Amino acid sequence: MDVLLVAGLPADEVHAWRRCLVAAAPEIRWFDADEGGFDPAAIEVAVVANPPPGRLSGLPRLRLIQSLWAGVDRLLADPTLPAVPLARMVDPAMSAAMAETALWATLALHRGFFVYARQQQSACWQPLPQRRADEANVLVLGQGEMGRAVATRLRAQGYRVHGWRRGEALAPLLVASEIVINLLPLTDATRGLIDAGFIAALPRGASIVNLARGAHVIDTDLLAALDRGQLAHVVLDVFGTEPLPPDHPYWRHPGVTVLPHVAALTDERSAARVVAANLRALRDGRPIAHLVERVKGY
Amino acid sequence: MDVLLVAGLPADEVHAWRRCLVAAAPEIRWFDADEGGFDPAAIEVAVVANPPPGRLSGLPRLRLIQSLWAGVDRLLADPTLPAVPLARMVDPAMSAAMAETALWATLALHRGFFVYARQQQSACWQPLPQRRADEANVLVLGQGEMGRAVATRLRAQGYRVHGWRRGEALAPLLVASEIVINLLPLTDATRGLIDAGFIAALPRGASIVNLARGAHVIDTDLLAALDRGQLAHVVLDVFGTEPLPPDHPYWRHPGVTVLPHVAALTDERSAARVVAANLRALRDGRPIAHLVERVKGY
Numbered sequence: 250m251d252v253l254l255v256a257g258l259p260a261d262e263v264h265a266w267r268r269c270l271v272a273a274a275p276e277i278r279w280f281d282a283d284e285g286g287f288d289p290a291a292i293e294v295a296v297v298a299n300p301p302p303g304r305l306s307g308l309p310r311l312r313l314i315q316s317l318w319a320g321v322d323r324l325l326a327d328p329t330l331p332a333v334p335l336a337r338m339v340d341p342a343m344s345a346a347m348a349e350t351a352l353w354a355t356l357a358l359h360r361g362f363f364v365y366a367r368q369q370q371s372a373c374w375q376p377l378p379q380r381r382a383d384e385a386n387v388l389v390l391g392q393g394e395m396g397r398a399v400a401t402r403l404r405a406q407g408y409r410v411h412g413w414r415r416g417e418a419l420a421p422l423l424v425a426s427e428i429v430i431n432l433l434p435l436t437d438a439t440r441g442l443i444d445a446g447f448i449a450a451l452p453r454g455a456s457i458v459n460l461a462r463g464a465h466v467i468d469t470d471l472l473a474a475l476d477r478g479q480l481a482h483v484v485l486d487v488f489g490t491e492p493l494p495p496d497h498p499y500w501r502h503p504g505v506t507v508l509p510h511v512a513a514l515t516d517e518r519s520a521a522r523v524v525a526a527n528l529r530a531l532r533d534g535r536p537i538a539h540l541v542e543r544v545k546g547y
Numbered sequence: 548m549d550v551l552l553v554a555g556l557p558a559d560e561v562h563a564w565r566r567c568l569v570a571a572a573p574e575i576r577w578f579d580a581d582e583g584g585f586d587p588a589a590i591e592v593a594v595v596a597n598p599p600p601g602r603l604s605g606l607p608r609l610r611l612i613q614s615l616w617a618g619v620d621r622l623l624a625d626p627t628l629p630a631v632p633l634a635r636m637v638d639p640a641m642s643a644a645m646a647e648t649a650l651w652a653t654l655a656l657h658r659g660f661f662v663y664a665r666q667q668q669s670a671c672w673q674p675l676p677q678r679r680a681d682e683a684n685v686l687v688l689g690q691g692e693m694g695r696a697v698a699t700r701l702r703a704q705g706y707r708v709h710g711w712r713r714g715e716a717l718a719p720l721l722v723a724s725e726i727v728i729n730l731l732p733l734t735d736a737t738r739g740l741i742d743a744g745f746i747a748a749l750p751r752g753a754s755i756v757n758l759a760r761g762a763h764v765i766d767t768d769l770l771a772a773l774d775r776g777q778l779a780h781v782v783l784d785v786f787g788t789e790p791l792p793p794d795h796p797y798w799r800h801p802g803v804t805v806l807p808h809v810a811a812l813t814d815e816r817s818a819a820r821v822v823a824a825n826l827r828a829l830r831d832g833r834p835i836a837h838l839v840e841r842v843k844g845y
Contacts, residue, residue, distance in 0.1 A: 345705070346677060349654055352704075356651035360644075361809070366664065369805045372798040374790035379644060379812040405703070406650075407643070492672035500670040507667045511659070514677040 250532055251291040255282040257299035269521035274528055302327045313531055315524055317515055321541050322435040336527055339539040340520045344398035347513035351399040351430050354458045354484045358428050359385045363482050367503055382407035388426035391433040423450035434547035435462035445470040454481045460512040463488040475504040486512040548830055549589040553580040555597035567819035572826055594822055600625045611829055613822055615813055619839050620733040634825055637837040638818045642696035645811035649697040649728050652756045652782045656726050657683045661780050665801055680705035686724035689731040721748035732845030733760035743768040752779045758810040761786035773802040784810040
């Protein structure tokens with residue numbers, strides 16, 4: 250089987266992927282779109298990260314696009330994307346990394362560690378009251394692989410966790426949630442969900458952790474809520490423009506923790522094994538795992 | 548049974564303790580050392596937090612001192628402490644809080660969140676390589692209640708954890724430990740343990756989390772190791788002088804996270820139940836829990 254890697258990544262990252270993919274599936278004939286030397290009419294699968302728009306055209310025998318990323322909103326926004334089955338990356342190693350980030354942020358918010366970091370800047374020694382984990386209500390938006398992994402990990406630490414999936418009533422959950430963790434896919438239905446109305450429904454002094462997509466959040470609403478104390482702190486891993494521009498107010502706001510889109514990096518080693526399993530499923534006529542429903546957007 | 552509360556704490560904290568102790572053991576006749584009104588010859592138990600030296604003298608029928616704190620190094624340093632059995636506080640709620648703090652610090656060190664916080668100060672967007680939890684070696688110093696609770700919690704997150712107790716060889720463990728978490732009792736044998744030699748035995752770029760006592764650490768050695776990169780970051784909850792003086796270099800060092808002795812606050816509600824159980828054991832002639840061996844110091 251001929252498979253084309255269309256990474257759209259820096260050369261060193263492409264080489265790392267290539268090495269891991271070949272190791273995981275040595276029986277495949279691997280080609281790199283940037284290097285050429287392949288027969289477009291022989292390519293059956295495109296393995297993609299950030300492919301330039303239009304780069305997947307002209308592959309007449311293409312029958313699967315396998316994404317190396319979990320989120321496929323960027324791929325689906327390309328009107329030239331061939332209408333063949335599209336699989337997204339679902340990797341237990343990535344879900345574990347996401348759960349670690351969500352747990353770190355939740356512990357820091359629940360136990361006041363962001364507040365202590367601010368106090369340290371002015372040499373201020375001021376213990377805060379301590380609450381038990383089972384006194385903290387956490388709302389996890391999204392109940393896909395990532396959302397479920399995060400909810401499970403937080404429950405194991407004693408937190409009171411509600412998982413929300415679209416279609417369920419959200420307002421009654423917001424009223425009681427001090428910490429909201431966003432792990433939704435970005436679709437037309439979830440874009441801009443975290444706006445002034447959403448934030449106003451939370452209890453005063455709540456916190457938001459956005460680990461999904463920047464476009465889920467209305468930035469001006471978030472900043473206004475921080476400035477008037479409706480939100481105590483936010484942890485943001487994703488932004489409308491990445492890298493976050495140096496003059497963006499998020500960088501310097503004392504109530505904002507900025508992460509450079511690192512909540513869960515794809516692990517090339519384990520992700521390559523996931524890709525290999527799907528290629529073999531295709532070859533053997535077995536079901537492809539984690540196919541995207543294009544009408545839903547994830 | 549007449550029991551004397553010798554808190555040595557601010558009035559609001561004394562009242563909170565008093566309320567919880569009375570609720571947990573209403574059959575006890577509770578007296579407050581600051582209020583007087585008690586018969587010294589009738590007091591059988593002293594429940595203490597930070598008693599002023601000498602304050603426990605003149606209680607001829609005293610047969611138990613129950614500490615509200617887990618660490619009793621300060622009590623044992625008082626040469627006037629009556630030679631009756633001394634019990635320290637061992638409270639599952641406190642161990643849980645300690646495990647939360649240790650887990651937060653470990654996640655932050657392992658996943659680079661302290662580095663990202665420093666990057667944010669200069670609007671720097673720079674993802675770091677991501678490692679799995681099972682690629683991180685964590686050494687927990689001390690295998691009492693707290694140390695075991697921390698080690699168990701970290702193992703459940705996938706970390707490779709070694710627990711060390713005094714008497715075991717330490718040097719072979721240090722060589723392989725990127726993260727060291729100190730939960731030792733403070734005794735003559737552990738004072739100053741974390742010195743230049745200890746730190747030099749760690750791999751370059753290691754981190755230390757001190758949640759036990761400030762006197763375990765030689766501060767000048769720690770700062771020198773941070774300045775030359777032998778240590779990447781330290782999280783300090785405890786200090787030789789508390790509150791940490793405003794001009795101490797720890798406050799402003801970029802490689803130091805300062806916490807105001809909050810890793811595990813005693814929870815008055817659950818701690819009062821622990822005290823009540825010990826008072827009833829004493830009354831009924833059953834074994835007292837968590838008695839301190841004075842020769843060992845914990």
